[in-house]
Every structure is written in structure tokens, then in C-alpha cells.
Amino acid sequence: MSKTTSAAPSSASKTWQMPDTLILILLIGALAALATYFIPAGNFETQTATYLMDGVEKTRTVIDPASFAYATDANGEIVYNSVSLFEGGGGVGLLNFVFEGLTSGSKWGSAIGVIMFMLIIGGAFGIVMRTGTIDNGILRIIGKTKGNEALFIPVMFALFSLGGAVFGMGEEAVAFAIIIAPLMIRLGYDGITTVMVTYVATQVGFAASWMNPFSVAIAQGVSGVPVLSGADLRMALWVGFTLLGIAFTMWYAKGVKADPSRSYSFASDKPLRDAPQVDLKDSRWNLGDTLVMLTVVATVVWVIWGVVAHAWYIPEIASQFFTMGVVTAIIAVAFRLNSMTMNDAADAFKEGAGLMLPPALLVGAAKGILLLLGGSDPAQASVLNSILNSAGNAIGGMPEMLSAWFMLVFQSVFNFFVTSGSGQAALTMPLMAPLADIVGVSRQVAVLAFQLGDGFTNILVPTSASLMATLGVCRIDWVDWLRFVWRFMLMLFGISSVVVVAAQAMGYV
Template sequence: MSQTHVESQSVTTENKTWQMPDTLILIFVVGILASILTYFVPAGHFDTQQVSYIADGVEKTRTVIDPMSFSYATDENGDLQYNKVGLFASGGGIGLMNFPFEGLVSGSKWGSAIGVIMFMLVIGGAFGVVMRTGTIDNGILRLIDKTKGSESLFIPVLFFLFSLGGAVFGMGEEAVAFAIIIAPLMVRLGYDGITTVMVTYVATQIGFATSWMNPFSVAIAQGIAGVPVLSGMQMRMVMWVAFTLIGIAFTMMYASRIKANPELSHSYGSDAHFRQQDIGNQDSRWNLGDTLVILTVFATTVWVVWGVVAHAWYIPEIASQFFTMGFVAGIIGVVFRLNGMTVNDIAASFKEGAGVMLAPALLVGCAKGVLLILGGGSTDEVSVLNSILNSAGGVISGLPEAGAAWLMYVFQSIFNFFVTSGSGQAALTMPLLAPLADIAGVTRQVAVLAFQLGDGFTNIIVPTSASLMATLGVCRIDWGNWAKFCWRFILLLFTLSSIVVVSAHLLGFS
């Protein structure tokens, strides 16, 4: 016991030695740097121009930057103008200590920041009600029961299900709980803990990265970038199916090799813990109420897709449909007493689900505040941001357009090491990369695509991902052993994603 206490103290001390700063801290540091930058970088501005394009057979126009029109602002004496930001500002101005508030209240219900924030809270609350019914949990448990002894179906069906969860509602942390249940079963079937991580957490990140509707990543990024929310879903659906099938194939090939020779597994030693366990019978509830909840979620998804395609629904309409979904699921849960739900549980679970989204919502608002420090994101007004964009555009625009698109993907992949939150990364990078895409000749839709692929796939390996480390922990896998296994898979995903991003640009994805 004494030795355990000493080891615990040692681990605690080691953990306290280095901690990755919270995303909110990173944003505040960026805010400080942005404020300092206003004293050294002169302000400039772009002219804008209207461009026409064809979408779904209809000619549309969009206001974009004219990259050749940049010029620095000067005062009456002909000197360069600096928009210096102090600690405070009054009258609705921007200062270092009031940039979070100004960012949170900026925009309108149609976009960043306040519209996107409210969209996140409503969506989070709606899915909180759905999760409270227990239907999602019990559906997976029931699947486990039904596929025992059917190894040829168990892995692909589970992988598909978790990938779908990541694509539809950003499933990630939830994989940890299911890994606890699935890990012993996987080992008893002749596989290993690594296979468990693949069919749970990794599958969610495949879905998360290639999602066509995830409200916590692609929808936020599109809202910030000024791209219609859930647009481009046809291409993303194909991409999701392709990457999911690739993930399933990779996992099954690995699993078959481990089943033939378990000692080849990097987690063979730690799997001894599960080999020594007896797996009890896991009974999963499923009744008419669960079926109705699943049908409600499915019907809402189809309804929203139809509304976006047929009627160009945007943030307000989409949020209202998902709110209705949560309301209906809650009523079903009460009527059928799913998980003993009461009317008050509907309200409690909605608040809890919305509460989960409060932190990323704050990130969106604060990141918008940083943008306000740099000039507010309006390219036709004098701002430091325009000068930065012009300089960055000078670097990237020197590359072929396809190279610029690929470089955006590489940047997002690297940046994800520091900010693993999808909404947080979107809040930090999309306000800058969206107009930069205009300068580089890349569509904003491709910039969003580069974001979601870069943000999602590197979550599979970066040790700063809390969900990854938690899943590895419950499967008793050391991160070093995990990295030895998954680097080939990461390399495969990186190569394929690079091809997707470059191809999307060449095909004019918008």
C-alpha cells in the first residue's frame, strides 16, 4: 500500500510537471499577442468583388476578396495607420479585457458568433435528451448480444455504428464507456484491446472527421466560414462511407492477424487482465419506446437534409428541427418510462446536454473576440487582420492552388495537437483560414474540408486528446504501444485525406 501511495505521488508529480494549456487559455494568450500585434503591424484593407457560380443548376453570386486590391491605410500626414488596442474600450469598442464579451455578443442569429453559439446550445440540449433515454446505449449493448460468436459481423457492424455516431452527433467521449464493456469480449473472441479501441474510439473519429452534418465540427466551421450550414453533404456522405469502409477493412485485417497469433499484438501483455476475467451476461433493454426514439432521430436527420437541400434551411431552421427531435424523444421516454424518465428529466437532460456545449460555445465567442481585436473580419474595413492575411496570402498564393489547399490540411493536422476540441479549433482557425482561402484561390468549402479532416484524424494519435487517453486507459494500453500500432493507419489516412483535399479543389468543391 505504501508503494502504491509512492507511485501515485510520483505520477501526480509527473502530471503536474507539464499540462497542455486549456483552449480558453490559448485563446486568451492569442488575444494578448493579437493586441500587441496591433502596435507593430499597420492596418490595411481590401476591396471586394462579386463572383458568380452555379450551384444545383442555379446561378448564385458571392462577395469575395479582390486579392490584388490590398493597400495600407494612412493618416492625413501620409503615415501608416495603426489600430492600437488597449486594455479597455468604451462605447462598444474592443479592448483586451472586454474582447470575450464583445465576441460573445457579436453577429446575429444567422451566423458567428451569437447564432452559432445558440445553435450549439440547442443542439447539445436536444441530443442530451436523446442520450438520457438510454436508447443509444442499449442499442449498442443489444448489438453486442446479437453478434456474440459472429466475429465476421461483430467488428464491421460495431465500427459502422460508432462511425455513424461520430458523424451524426459528434460521438467521442461516449466511446470510453462502451470500451469498458467491449474490451473483455474482444479478448475472449481472440482479438485484443487495440481492436477494441479501433471499433470504438477510432471509429467515432473516422465519422467525426468525414461527417456531413456533425453540429460540433463541420456545422460550426461552416457557420464561421460563412458557408451554408450542412452544404456539400452529398460529397461528404460519399467520403464518410469510403473512409468508414477503409477503417473497417484495416481493422478486420489486423484483427484476423491477431486472432491467428495473439502474441503479435502490441497489447498482448496488458490483455492478460481481460483474459483472466469472466464475461457475464449483458442484458440490454429494447422495446417499442427505443424503436420510436431511433426512428425519431432518423426521421429528423432525413427531414433536416431535405430542408437544407430543398429550402436552403440555415441555422435557425435547423436548430428548431433538432429541438423538436429532443422534445419528441423526451415525451417518448416519459411515456415508455425509458430509464425511468420523468417530465423533469427532460428538462434536466436538456440543460445537461446544453451545459456540455457551454465550454465550446465560450470558445467560439472568445475566438470571435480575438478576430475583433484584429479588425472584426470585415475585409473592406481598415484592420490589422487584412494586413496579416495579405502577408500570409503572399506566401500561400505563391504556391499552386492545390498546394495551398493541401497546406491548409497540413496546418489543421498539426494545430490539432494543441487544440483537440473540434469546436475550439474551428473557432481559432476558421476566421483566419476562410478569407485566406479567398486569397489563395481555394473555395471556403475546401477550407472547411481541410479543417474537418485535419481536426478529426489526428485525434486518433495525439496524446493531448483526453478521449483517446481515456479509451486507451480503460483498455489498459500504453500510448507508446498504441503509437507503434497506429502510425501506419495514420499515414494511410493522411495520404488519402491529402488526395481528397487536393481532388476537391481541382473539382471545384463549393
């Protein structure tokens, strides 16, 4: 007994645990606040850029790169927007940046709109999962595909990657992850595999897209490059990066299936892994299950159509999934699926929404970091604008090959603060495009560097609301995700570096 007692402190003293994701975000917030004491605030003037896409004139408000100026006070002294410990009156301080981040934005975007979207979609699918229809459907899929389970990974990865490339699929992956996660567990894989074939696949497609209207089209338009030009190389890149993603995911999934303890989400998968296993012969499937499944499929198709045809965003998508939850509840009660009552449906909605609270908190806290740096409005004096201008000046003094590569590096880092593809394009490309002319880099290469830097880092940065939502529904902590994905990210960045430098060397225009 004394031996056991003495061993415990020794074991604990040697064990080091990675800080929780929220702790890491708070530490980054402290560093951002500290930076405001050393980096002065600056701002740009804005202008309207016009470009043609599919024969339609589009406009976008962008920065004037020659207009940057540091903010000064009445005496002409440079202003530092130093962050205090606490700031009242709606200001942002170190001790209230999390609250300000959580309550920032509007229903159209980060953070409050994204957080409410996460809660609504989590609740709606909580009702769907409570019916048992998804579990029973999974059993039938497994029963009909015995021996061909490995095909799920390449087929799903390719389809989600295509969605990211064609219409910028991202937030929609959250809904699919909720459905696919139990299937992956039953097939012997894990939650990490689910995130790879859904959200990660969309971002691989997003980064290498030849026609994404939310990134490449806007970046080319504001840079003065013919919209959707250079598609041949980008199509080849999409195929190559998609095959790389499929190969990496299958390699990892094969290892997990052979030895489940190798999974980086082994602990968080426990609830799904320990769920009661029902044999196919004992599973239920009736008209009610068919109607529930049709409701889910119809909702997903309807949402995809709305995004493509009418540019639906957070409010519209959330409304469609809420409607799906209500219709599913009515069907479940009418057909007594799992003996559900309306009160059970309400409880399922609350439980599903509750699963999304941890990642929702991280989304808000991460948004607070941007607020500490002054926000992303180019017309308002901020530290972020000063960082953007300094980075542009540094890149402008480099040789062309190195400049092309540093554009990729800069876009990758800047995406931590502005994860919106269209927003980052409007902020950075008006600066990068003329800098590219100065150093001899093709503007098409500058756009390619933006694409790859912006898209691939969405797989990693905790400020990406879609990533955190997908991890949330799969019950994966961001730190565990980081422990897994760093190798894949290193591969993506290494290949992207070669691609950007080679494209410049080949005269890609």
C-alpha cells in the same frame, strides 16, 4: 510516513502538465493582440462573382485582389489597429475578447448561434439518453452482431465520409456522436474512436469532395473554374483518404480494445465505462422505446433532407432537435420509461445542455481571437486582411511547384481564423486564382489546395465549433485530442502535399 511525504513534492516537481485548452486559446489571443502593434491594418474592396451550378446562377460577394490598401489617417500615416488591454463601447480588448467572442455573430452563425445550437442539441439528447432507450438499443445491436463488431468502424466511417462529401455534413455529426459514444464504449473502444467515425469522417469527405456545394462548388465558381469539374481525380482522392481514415481508426481501435489504458480518452470515458452494465435478458424494450427510437431516426432523416433540399442551417436544425426532445419527453412520461416525469425530462435537458458549456466557452473564446485581428470582413481595415494580402504576395513570387504547395500551407493556416468553408473560399480564392495564373499554377490546383487545406484542418483547429461540440459530447479535452490526432494530421498533410504537387505536374485542369 516521512518517506511518503518527501517523495510527493519530488514527483510533483517532475510532472509537467499540458495547459488546458482555454489557457492555450488565451495565450494565442495574447499573441494576436501583440501582432496588432506590428502589422498595419488593411482592407479590400468587394465585388460580386457569379457562377452556374446545376444550371442555376449563383452569386457570391468576394474580394477584389487588386484593391488592397493599408488604412491611413488624416495625415496619410498607416494605421495600426493596436489592441488595448480593455476596450469599452463594444470594442475588443485583450481582457474582454472572450466576452466579445461569446456574444458575437447572430443566430445564423458563430459564435452565439453555434453556442445556442450546442446547448439545444445537448439538452435534447439529454432527454433521449435519460429514457434508457439508447442503452437498451445498444445491447440489442451487440447481441445481434456478435463477432462482427469490427464492421461498425469501416461502415460508419464510410457513411459519414460520404455525407461530408455529398452535402457538407459537419454539425450533424454532433447528434450521432451522442448516440454512438455509448455503443463504442460497450464494444470495447473509446470516445476517440467515436469522434473518428463521426466528425473526422465527415471532414475527410468534406476535404476530398467532388461535389460539396459549400466548398468546392463555391471555390470553383469564384475562381472561374467550371463548377464541379475535375471530379474524376477528386472521387479517387475521396476513396483513398476514406480508406486511409478507416485503416488508421481500426488500427487505433484494435489497440484500445486489446489494452484500454492505451486510450487517449481513458479518463474521460470513465462515466460511460462505469455505467451499470445490464444484460440483454434484463434489458427493457417496449412500445415506448420503439417510439423514441423512431422519433430520433425520423428527426435525423428530416434534418438531412432539410439540409440537402432547403439548405437548412443552425436555426432550423436546432429547432428540429428541440422538437425531438419535446416529443421524446412526452413519450417517456406516457410510457413511464425509467419512471420519468416531466420534471425529470426538464432536469435531463439541463444536464445535457450543461455538458456542452465547456466546449461552448472555447468556441466563443476562439471567435474572440478573430475579433482581435479585426474580424473577417474584407471591407473593414484589419490585421487579418493584411496577413491575407502579404501571404498572397509571397506565394506569387515562388516557382510554380512551390507556389502550389504553399497555397496548401496557407489555406491550412488560414482555416484557424476562418473555419467556414464558404467564407474562406470567398476570402482567399479571388486572391489565389489570379496569383495562380501569374506563377503558372492551374486554377483547378489552387482550388484543390484550398479544399484539402480547409477541410482537413477542421479536424484539428480549436476554432472549429463542430469539432469542439463533438469533443464536448464525448467528454474529450482538446489537448488530449491533439495528443492523439497529430499523427493522423501529419499523414493527411503529407499525402495532400504530394497530391497538390503531383496534380500541378500532371496539368490538372
